Amino acid sequence: xxxxxxxxxxxxxxxxxxxxxxxxxxxxxxxxxxxxxxxxxxxxxxxxxxxxxxxxxxxxxxxxxxxxxxxxxxxxxxxxxxxxxxxxxxxxxxxxxxxxxxxxxxxxxxxxxxxxxxxxxxxxxxxxxxxxxxxxxxxxxxxxxxxxxxxxxxxxxxxxxxxxxxxxxxxxxxxxxxxxxxxxxxxxxxxxxxxxxxxxxxxxxxxxxxxxxxxxxxxxxxxxxxxxxxxxxxxxxxxxxxxxxxxxxxxxxxxxxxxxxxxxxxxxxxxxxxxxxxxxxxxxxxxxxxxxxxxxxxxxxxxxxxxxxxxxxxxxxxxxxxxxxxxxxxxxxxxxxxxx
Amino acid sequence: xxxxxxxxxxxxxxxxxxxxxxxxxxxxxxxxxxxxxxxxxxxxxxxxxxxxxxxxxxxxxxxxxxxxxxxxxxxxxxxxxxxxxxxxxxxxxxxxxxxxxxxxxxxxxxxxxxxxxxxxxxxxxxxxxxxxxxxxxxxxxxxxxxxxxxxxxxxxxxxxxxxxxxxxxxxxxxxxxxxxxxxxxxxxxxxxxxxxxxxxxxxxxxxxxxxxxxxxxxxxxx
Ligand SMILES: Nc1ncnc2c1ncn2[C@@H]1O[C@H](COP(=O)(O)OP(=O)(O)OP(=O)(O)O)[C@@H](O)[C@H]1O
Ligand SMILES: [Mg+2]
Numbered sequence: 001x002x003x004x005x006x007x008x009x010x011x012x013x014x015x016x017x018x019x020x021x022x023x024x025x026x027x028x029x030x031x032x033x034x035x036x037x038x039x040x041x042x043x044x045x046x047x048x049x050x051x052x053x054x055x056x057x058x059x060x061x062x063x064x065x066x067x068x069x070x071x072x073x074x075x076x077x078x079x080x081x082x083x084x085x086x087x088x089x090x091x092x093x094x095x096x097x098x099x100x101x102x103x104x105x106x107x108x109x110x111x112x113x114x115x116x117x118x119x120x121x122x123x124x125x126x127x128x129x130x131x132x133x134x135x136x137x138x139x140x141x142x143x144x145x146x147x148x149x150x151x152x153x154x155x156x157x158x159x160x161x162x163x164x165x166x167x168x169x170x171x172x173x174x175x176x177x178x179x180x181x182x183x184x185x186x187x188x189x190x191x192x193x194x195x196x197x198x199x200x201x202x203x204x205x206x207x208x209x210x211x212x213x214x215x216x217x218x219x220x221x222x223x224x225x226x227x228x229x230x231x232x233x234x235x236x237x238x239x240x241x242x243x244x245x246x247x248x249x250x251x252x253x254x255x256x257x258x259x260x261x262x263x264x265x266x267x268x269x270x271x272x273x274x275x276x277x278x279x280x281x282x283x284x285x286x287x288x289x290x291x292x293x294x295x296x297x298x299x300x301x302x303x304x305x306x307x308x309x310x311x312x313x314x315x316x317x318x319x320x321x322x323x324x325x326x327x328x329x330x331x332x333x334x335x336x337x338x339x340x
Numbered sequence: 341x342x343x344x345x346x347x348x349x350x351x352x353x354x355x356x357x358x359x360x361x362x363x364x365x366x367x368x369x370x371x372x373x374x375x376x377x378x379x380x381x382x383x384x385x386x387x388x389x390x391x392x393x394x395x396x397x398x399x400x401x402x403x404x405x406x407x408x409x410x411x412x413x414x415x416x417x418x419x420x421x422x423x424x425x426x427x428x429x430x431x432x433x434x435x436x437x438x439x440x441x442x443x444x445x446x447x448x449x450x451x452x453x454x455x456x457x458x459x460x461x462x463x464x465x466x467x468x469x470x471x472x473x474x475x476x477x478x479x480x481x482x483x484x485x486x487x488x489x490x491x492x493x494x495x496x497x498x499x500x501x502x503x504x505x506x507x508x509x510x511x512x513x514x515x516x517x518x519x520x521x522x523x524x525x526x527x528x529x530x531x532x533x534x535x536x537x538x539x540x541x542x543x544x545x546x547x548x549x550x551x552x553x554x555x556x557x558x559x560x561x562x
Contacts, residue, residue, distance in 0.1 A: 056463055084469035094464035098482045098556075108468035110478065155468070 001068075002029035003162065003195050004053065009062035011048050022048040024219035025062070032162075035189055035196040037206040037227070039242055040216030046199035049216070050165050053197065054086045055079060067162060084112055087156025091168035093148040095140040101151045102127065102136040108158040126154040130184060146177035153184065157192070164189070166198035170205060182208045203242040207231070207298040215239045227298055232268055232330060246296060256291065258337045260311035263321065266330035267304040276306070276327070284320040286312035307334070342529060350517065351533060357431045358513035358541075361503045365438035366496045373443045373495065374488065376402075377450025378476060388462065388472050405444040410502055413441050414509050434511035438502050446495040453487025454480055486553045493549025497542050504538065514538060 011023040022045045030036045040046045051057040052064055055071050064071040069082055095104050105123045114122075127133050130150040140148055149169060156164055166185065170178040186209045189196050200206065206213050206227055214224035217238040223230060234240040256262075265276070280288050292307040310317050324331055343351065380402070382388050383395040408416060414437040418428045425433040457480055465479045481488070504515025514534050522531025 054467055056466065080469040080471060083467055086467075088464070088467040090460060090464060092458075092460055094458070094460040096461060096479065096483060098485060107465065107470075107478070111465070111468050111470040111474050152464075155464075159469070 003032040003067055004028075004030035004197065005063070005065040006049075006052075007063050007065075009049070009052060009064065010060045011045075011052060011057055012060045022219055023052070023059075026219075026221055028214060028221060028224070030195060030197055032195050033189075033193055034211045035186070035198065035209050037210035037213040038197070038199040038216055038221075039201065039203060039206050039213055040199075040238070042201060044216040045219040046201075046216055047167055050167050050197060050199050053163075053165055054083050054088060084108065084159040085161050086163040086165060087153075087158075087161040088165040088167065089149065089152040089156050089169045091171045093140070093145075093152045093172075095148055095151055095155075097140050100137050100139055101132060101143065101147075101154075104140070104151050105154045105158055108155060112159050122158065126158060129157070129188065130154045144177075145173050146181060149173065149177075149181050150184065153181075153188070157188070162195060164194050164196045166196065168200060169198065171200065171202070178205070179208070185209060203246045206242075207246060207296060207303075215242065228268070228301060228303070231298060231303055232266060256309075258309045258335045259289070260286075260309055260337055261317045261321070261333060262291075262307070262309050262335040262337075263324075264332040264334055265304075265306045265308075265324060266332075267306070268301065276324075276329075277308070280310075280320050280323070283323065284312070285316040286310050286320045288320075342533060347530060351530070351537075354512065354514045354517040354534075355537065358500070358503055358515070361431050361434050361438060361506070361511070361513055362496065362499045365435045365442060365503075366492075366499055368435070368439045369442040369446050369495055369499065370492050372439070373446025374450050374481075376443060376447035377454060377491075378480065380447055380451040381454040381480070382472070382476065386459075388466075388475055402444040402447055405441065406448070410437075410441055410505050411509065413437060414506060414511075429510040431512045434503065434506040434513075438499060438506060441502060442495055442499050445498055446491060449491035449494060450484075450488055453484045453491050456487055457483040486557045489549055489552050489556070493546060496545050496549075500538065500542055500545070 006026055006028040009023050009026040010021070013020045013022055024045075026049060038046050038049065048057055052059050053066065053071070055064075055074070059072055062072070066082065066086065069078075071079070071082060074082055096107065099107070102123050105126050106119050109119045109122060124133070124136070127136055130153050132147060132150050132154065135143060135147060135151075138147075140151070143151065152169075164185070169185075170181050173181060182205065185196060185198075188194065198205070198210070210227050212225060213227050213230055214221045215230065215236060215238050216222070217236075222236040223234070223239045230239055231243055231246075234243045267276075277288055277290065280286055288308040288310045290306065290308045293304070294306075295302055295304040297303065310320060312320075321331065321333070376398070380395070380398055383391040383398065385392065385395070405413070417437050417440055420440075421428045421433050421436040424436050427433050461483060462475055462479055465475050470478070503511065503513050504518070507513045507515025507517070508519050510516070514537060518531050518534040521527040522534065
């Protein structure tokens with residue numbers, strides 16, 4: 001059974017003529033133990049959606065069921081209990097500036113009314129988990145962004161939640177720190193068997209750690225599925241847009257004039273390691289001019305793109321393209337020189 | 341000697357009266373003003389205890405009180421003063437208008453300090469399952485500590501000046517002295533000494549407030 005089940009979710013802010021429909025009917029289920037990513041442009045409604053999960057926003061319509069509990073109409077007291085079973089981390093960390101790292105991590109334990117004697121050892125354990133034992137006494141102002149987010153993660157995990165919600169958790173961090181935080185989330189997720197829901201506007205975050213992804217646009221989920229599938233075969237323009245943000249399409253933007261057939265080839269897994277270009281040259285009378293080549297790794301699987309300008313006569317080019325198609329590669333002819 | 345021994349004695353009595361008026365009313369003002377400030381914040385739209393009618397009524401009450409010039413306010417609340425203190429003149433009676441007038445001032449300053457706490461921090465606490473009471477005591481108030489101390493400092497300084505005004509209407513204290521001797525009897529020396537004392541008091545209060553704020557925030561400024 002799904003751990004998180006969202007159905008017919010609608011969220012409208014404001015009333016009357018000023019009403020903004022941030023979520024326009026979303027159905028989604030997240031399985032236990034998976035890392036589920038939601039990607040979308042600014043204003044798509046990602047934050048609103050994730051905030052409906054722990055009812056920081058109250059849904060206008062629809063249901064949000066987490067671990068068998070309907071979040072939409074829980075009374076105050078049970079809502080607080082349910083929230084403790086879901087940790088959340090934020091883009092701007094939201095730490096208490098008047099408390100040390102250890103004090104911040106202790107907060108959810110105090111809020112849950114855990115006995116004082118238990119708090120100390122648990123805080124030490126959590127700080128160790130995120131690699132911040134030596135910063136226990138530091139105030140947030142004395143920590144770097146990455147360290148603050150580590151404190152945020154330790155705080156989110158304090159009451160042994162089943163779910164970790166991440167609202168743009170790495171958007172305020174540099175690429176290097178982003179990777180280390182994502183690695184930490186991944187590591188903790190597999191060690192504790194957590195279910196993670198993360199939202200981001202960066203596809204690289206998705207490819208780095210997510211199992212499945214949903215693409216959001218204007219309050220709706222336009223496409224959802226395993227990350228590799230969406231990557232290899234984006235069906236919705238919004239998804240293609242995010243895939244391209246990773247693989248790039250620079251040659252078109254620079255107004256490159258092809259001399260022959262301009263093709264883009266996608267590889268997956270083992271195919272990414274075949275000497276493809278060498279085969280083309282050997283078997284056909286074509287000259288592929290490589291304009292761009294990329295190999296990304298999505299959760300351990302190689303995912304490559306190659307853009308080349310192939311010259312050598314119309315017939316040879318056609319045969320070469322057929323050969324490529326026969327290799328079970330995804331192929332896209334971007335442009336054809338007028339005389340090719 | 342600047343003043344005669346009897347003048348010094350008078351000055352001492354007046355100073356003690358002022359000290360008494362200001363310290364008692366400062367204590368009462370902080371005790372009532374900070375909770376009122378918290379109420380002004382948490383009842384706001386979108387805040388943890390959103391309550392439109394209460395929020396509007398409080399805002400009206402605070403603004404209305406603050407629109408009345410303090411000397412008029414003293415006269416205005418005289419019936420209440422008589423009810424509470426049994427009399428409307430003297431230092432103890434003066435504490436009533438002083439406190440009532442300063443509470444709303446304090447509440448507004450406290451509100452400003454509390455609004456400085458980013459709402460995301462409150463949401464993080466809600467996410468951790470904190471109750472509204474816990475949010476007020478463990479998030480809002482501690483996070484706004486520095487701002488609240490500054491607010492109390494400014495309020496005490498305002499009380500010093502209010503208490504001098506109250507002196508004009510028979511409240512006793514340094515203000516009373518300055519007006520009686522300095523203004524009505526042209527004894528400039530007494531007025532000068534009184535003014536010097538008031539300046540020194542305000543400087544000392546401000547310095548103390550700044551010291552406390554620095555003690556809290558030096559670690560947090562990075
Ligand atoms: N409290 C609010 N009141 C009114 N409108 C809101 C509120 N919160 C969000 N919105 C609106 O809802 C829409 C979705 O906002 P949301 O913050 O969920 O987008 P997002 O996908 O998280 O964007 P970003 O990537 O910029 O964070 C936007 O049009 C936004 O203006
Ligand atoms: Mg957002």
